[in-house]
Amino acid sequence: MSRVPEPAWIRADAPFPAPATGGGGPGEVLLVSPDAETAVPLTAADRAAAVEVGAAVLARAGVGPGDRVAVALNGDGEQTGALVAEAAAAAGASAASLGPRGRMRLHRALESLAATVLVATPTGVLDLLARMHAEFLVDPLDLGLRRILLAGEITGEHVRRQLAAEFDAEVADLFVDPLLQVPVACRDGAGGGLHQPRPGLVEAAPPAEDELLRAPYPAGTAELVTRPLWHSALAGAAVRTGFAAAVAEGADLVPVPGHTVGDRVLVRGRWLSLPRLERALAPIDGIGSWELRVSRPGTLDTAALHVSFTRESLVGNPMWTKRIEQALLAAAPVHIGVVTGPADPDLPPGPASGSLADERGHHLGRDRGAL
Numbered sequence: 001m002s003r004v005p006e007p008a009w010i011r012a013d014a015p016f017p018a019p020a021t022g023g024g025g026p027g028e029v030l031l032v033s034p035d036a037e038t039a040v041p042l043t044a045a046d047r048a049a050a051v052e053v054g055a056a057v058l059a060r061a062g063v064g065p066g067d068r069v070a071v072a073l074n075g076d077g078e079q080t081g082a083l084v085a086e087a088a089a090a091a092g093a094s095a096a097s098l099g100p101r102g103r104m105r106l107h108r109a110l111e112s113l114a115a116t117v118l119v120a121t122p123t124g125v126l127d128l129l130a131r132m133h134a135e136f137l138v139d140p141l142d143l144g145l146r147r148i149l150l151a152g153e154i155t156g157e158h159v160r161r162q163l164a165a166e167f168d169a170e171v172a173d174l175f176v177d178p179l180l181q182v183p184v185a186c187r188d189g190a191g192g193g194l195h196q197p198r199p200g201l202v203e204a205a206p207p208a209e210d211e212l213l214r215a216p217y218p219a220g221t222a223e224l225v226t227r228p229l230w231h232s233a234l235a236g237a238a239v240r241t242g243f244a245a246a247v248a249e250g251a252d253l254v255p256v257p258g259h260t261v262g263d264r265v266l267v268r269g270r271w272l273s274l275p276r277l278e279r280a281l282a283p284i285d286g287i288g289s290w291e292l293r294v295s296r297p298g299t300l301d302t303a304a305l306h307v308s309f310t311r312e313s314l315v316g317n318p319m320w321t322k323r324i325e326q327a328l329l330a331a332a333p334v335h336i337g338v339v340t341g342p343a344d345p346d347l348p349p350g351p352a353s354g355s356l357a358d359e360r361g362h363h364l365g366r367d368r369g370a371l
Contacts, residue, residue, distance in 0.1 A: 007238040009210045012178055049230035050182040054087025057195030060146050061172045063274040065092035069301045070115040074100030074269045080181040086287040103131045116146040129166055129301040145169045151176045152269035154362045177226045178241050193253025200227050203252050207368040220251035221371050261364045268301045270333040278354050280331035284323055286314045288347025295359040304337040312343040
């Protein structure tokens, strides 16, 4: 194992320092996060470089001339689908960014476009498949998809196998940079780790140490780090993505992420900030404690906030429930239900303490140092 010189370290679950935040210059597009705490500038030259990188990744994943690519991603940035579609077009395909639409509308769009490639989250494709069987009464083979590219969520091997069999399509993984929303690596049907068009775009690092690891990697848990070497302002940065993976001893490729870590949790392909939830709930009087529970009872993730009040009079109080719902609506990019239990007068006054229970087993913990 060898280590490389230290770049400027940035965490994707914390506001970014300059030059990655703040106003932009002339001709720049700002990639703004859903919580508006981060605005990353993208010049025309940066965008062209991003599309070039993405096109190389998609070509490796099997996209090429003659393909019609439908991008149905619900990532954190409004530019996510657009940049992936541009990259697919640069790889020689025809491409459309459909956005996170309902399954019936997505099915209609795939038919209208005669799509041969679908780029979507794993749970999005699974939900489409379930509805095709149970509601639309349509054979998945009738769509004629040749390839499915999964991005934005944790994917199990059983999901890849199921989708490949049901759609009779090749299934591959895209790793999309969660900060800059550009495909920077892929795992093709052959399996193994992530392939990238340029060495160093995706690296591995110990979760609690600002050091980059070089292959062959030691066994253990590593956090995936992106290096936007193509970006004019961030070329010298290393961005902790929040994605984590189990690394096999002596592996030569950066592994495909199988978990998340840090102060953000991935729900329906969207990053949900726990500190932001804490700040949003802190002003609401009477909340003694809360636990965010994330589960996947069917094909899609669900999130529910279980609240304990300090006063019995607040339990079932529609005004207090509505205040919590509105706070969550402002702070979270996904819907979070509210569940209230019996009051506990022994809870201390002041801002409530919060915790996370990921029943899917995806999130390893908020404290990187404890891993």
